[in-house]
Each structure stands twice: as C-alpha cells, then as structure tokens.
Amino acid sequence: MLIKLYRNIRRNIREDGLIVNSSGFLVNAMVGRIDFTRPLRILEIGSGRGAFTRELIGRMSTESELDICEIKAEYNAWVEKLIAAHPDKQVRLHNCCVTQLLTRPGYYDVILSSLPLKNFEDVASKHAFLYQIINAMQFGLKEGGVYLQYQYFKSNQSDIETVFGKAMDDVSFVPLNILPAFVYQMSKPVGLGASSSTE
Numbered sequence: 001m002l003i004k005l006y007r008n009i010r011r012n013i014r015e016d017g018l019i020v021n022s023s024g025f026l027v028n029a030m031v032g033r034i035d036f037t038r039p040l041r042i043l044e045i046g047s048g049r050g051a052f053t054r055e056l057i058g059r060m061s062t063e064s065e066l067d068i069c070e071i072k073a074e075y076n077a078w079v080e081k082l083i084a085a086h087p088d089k090q091v092r093l094h095n096c097c098v099t100q101l102l103t104r105p106g107y108y109d110v111i112l113s114s115l116p117l118k119n120f121e122d123v124a125s126k127h128a129f130l131y132q133i134i135n136a137m138q139f140g141l142k143e144g145g146v147y148l149q150y151q152y153f154k155s156n157q158s159d160i161e162t163v164f165g166k167a168m169d170d171v172s173f174v175p176l177n178i179l180p181a182f183v184y185q186m187s188k189p190v191g192l193g194a195s196s197s198t199e
C-alpha cells in the first residue's frame with residue numbers, strides 16, 4: 001500500500017511535475033488575473049484532472065472559446081465531465097503535445113499553462129524542447145494577450161523573458177499549494193516578431 005503510494009508520487013513528479021492537484025488558492029491566483037468581461041479565446045495547457053479547467057469553464061462567457069490541451073488521454077474522463085456540465089460553453093479538448101496545437105499566429109487572448117517547464121530542461125540539446133514550447137506559446141498569443149504560468153522554485157523565468165523579449169509583468173507567490181508556487185504573468189508586446197511556432 002505505502003509502496004504503491006510512493007510509486008504513484010514518484011511517477012507524478014517525474015511525468016507530470018506535480019504531487020497533487022493544484023490548490024484552490026493557486027487556481028484563484030491564476031484564473032483571477034483573467035478579465036472575463038469580454039469574449040476571449042483561451043488556451044489551457046496541461047489540464048490534468050481539471051483543477052483550472054473547472055474555474056475557466058465556470059467563469060468564461062458563452063461568447064468565449066476554451067481549448068484544452070492535455071497530452072495524456074487518461075485524464076479525459078475528468079475533463080469531459082466538466083465540459084458536459086456546461087453545454088452552453090464552447091470548449092474543446094485536444095489530446096496532443098501543445099506544439100502541435102499552436103500553429104496559428106496570434107490566436108489566443110489568454111494562455112494558461114501548468115506545464116512543468118523545469119522537466120523540459122536538457123543541457124545536451126541546449127534546452128531545445130523547452131524553447132520550442134515557450135516559442136510556440138509566444139507565437140500563438142495575440143499581441144497584448146496574457147500568458148499565465150505557475151512554477152515551483154521560480155524556475156524558467158529568464159527563459160520566458162528571453163523569448164518574450166521583456167521582463168515579467170508580475171511574479172507572485174502562492175504558499176498554500178503543494179508545492180508552494182510562483183505565478184508568472186507575461187503579456188506579449190506589440191510588434192514582437194515570431195517567425196515560426198516551433199523554433
């Protein structure tokens with residue numbers, strides 16, 4: 001029993017970059033930054049069992065659209081249940097790597113990511129996949145659009161700033177989460193070039 005629990009925790013950290021689902025405090029700290037008073041195109045990346053998805057679907061207007069990108073189909077049942085509870089909302093679930101989804105330039109007003117960026121670091125390739133992911137998010141975001149990301153240990157802030165060519169708009173700390181997390185808020189500057197989604 002304890003061995004199984006330990007194995008599950010190790011697997012969660014290795015594959016998903018988390019121990020348990022994000023807390024309500026972290027969810028509110030992220031979702032609370034979105035202005036839902038106008039129609040939005042929103043992309044949620046790495047929904048897992050839907051801690052953020054539930055709030056996004058609940059708060060978005062019926063004119064807004066939400067794309068959910070989760071690479072693992074094993075979480076579909078949780079997310080599909082949330083979608084089914086709101087038939088009036090425009091929500092789509094995509095089971096793929098987010099780099100495959102982010103092919104349209106400047107499409108989203110908001111990108112909310114739970115991706116474990118730290119797990120994508122790879123010195124041997126000069127962090128090629130990490131940068132492919134951050135570039136794809138920058139590419140898919142509208143000018144003036146908002147990218148929200150949480151991370152443990154304040155990792156990868158400078159990587160995001162390098163790709164967006166500016167400092168974070170805001171970094172806040174949410175202690176009441178396992179693990180305590182930093183919330184990054186980055187807006188896409190006007191006139192920022194993005195030659196390709198997969199650079």
Ligand SMILES: C[S@@+](CC[C@H](N)C(=O)[O-])C[C@H]1O[C@@H](n2cnc3c(N)ncnc32)[C@H](O)[C@@H]1O
Nearest residue numbers: 016018021022046047048051070071097098114
């Ligand atoms: C840290 S978990 C977050 C789960 C949930 N949003 C939460 O905060 O409780 C990260 C999620 O990202 C997903 N993921 C990892 N790499 C991905 C990729 N390249 N594209 C889409 N989803 C990915 C994982 O399968 C996992 O469910």
